[in-house]
Amino acid sequence: MGIAERKEKQKQDIKKAILDASMKLFMEQGFENVSIRKIADLIEYSPTTVYLYFKDKNEILYNLHEIGFQKMAEYTADLWTIKNPLVRLHKMGEYYIQFGLENPAFYDLMFILQAPMECLQAMDANCEWKSGDQALGRLKETLQECMDKHLIIKGDIDAMAMTMWSMVHGMVSLAIRNRFDKVVTGDQQAVTLMTKGLTWYLNVLDASGNKT
Amino acid sequence: MGIAERKEKQKQDIKKAILDASMKLFMEQGFENVSIRKIADLIEYSPTTVYLYFKDKNEILYNLHEIGFQKMAEYTADLWTIKNPLVRLHKMGEYYIQFGLENPAFYDLMFILQAPMECLQAMDANCEWKSGDQALGRLKETLQECMDKHLIIKGDIDAMAMTMWSMVHGMVSLAIRNRFDKVVTGDQQAVTLMTKGLTWYLNVLDASGNKT
DNA sequence: AAATATACTTAACACCGTTAAGTATCCAAA
């Protein structure tokens, strides 16, 4: 069955070519300029060919969104070398903010746009958002560890994780959707103020009494 | 000049008719189904006529976004009857969340979509986001009052306001963009968990020592 | 009555996602 195998490989190659082209458009011209027609132009096929490899545009965007999570993982790679969970928690927030501000297009796809979630729901009504759940899981772990070691004030783990994620997501999403333009000017000042907010927040949470 | 006056009034009437039609489409079919052509159909003019009264679609969406802020003000109307600033702060967050979850389309327009901000920038590069700044201003006032009365731990007012806003915005925006679908199921549970997070957060901030 | 300004429309441009139907090309069985 060497021939069927080769065909399968060819199929995967074209799938990859489509995703590469989408990625190129996405990086160079932003999300709203990724169109089926432009992708087709780039890989030199007709627009309809794209539909032989992907169900619809949402599925392509879902795949890009997954690449985004991979990219984010690169940012947070060294997080688990940090033994102190409170320090790790802080760094986690910083990395999240940094990733969001440095990759607004990916951030959009991962946490703001509906398209990838619509793809997920179309696949299966009960299908999980694996990437997102995984990331939230790591946040919960670290929070739990902080509580176990009496480093932060105790509370409902779900509510706490949700609150913490919401806080950094709120910062990043308001920033990249231009709601902070008058509050702060420029990315540098944005990072500074966000980090300040994060630090202050974690400091308040600190149960050790070592408040500065 | 009674004639010029009447003409001016007529012009305003059509502007209003366009906004009313936009509003109707917006409420009934959601943001993404507001199109110039549908608006024109509804007011029984040709699509191009719309452009005689509004520069572009962004300007229409900007106007709807302003209506959103008015609607939000209705939610928060009784806020200033609350004398205790910490209680008011809590209620402020609750109302914000409630408004967002009950009016996701408006929330989108006000705090997520780029269109209204693009209109703002097109009008004037240094033009302020009046509605947003006003709302943030009220949050800051209340926070400052809390600090002045030693009700919460002191900190940088800008960082604190930003953090607080980001937290509730993060909750609402993650919820309406379906990132909480596996964390919580349904609006009711969402509100419960968000309120829990908010309460816990403010409780941590509490400087009185009356922690529950 | 003629000239001008106002209000509005028609037609078009350049896009978009998506689908139905048609055409080559390749592979396997007769």
Added chain:
DNA sequence: TTTGGATACTTAACGGTGTTAAGTATATTT
């Protein structure tokens, strides 16, 4: 080796989008 069916891809079209240029009536002013 020829035939028939699967495979891979394209053409053409549908119905939509925002937006603009050019044209046409109507109303006002000179």
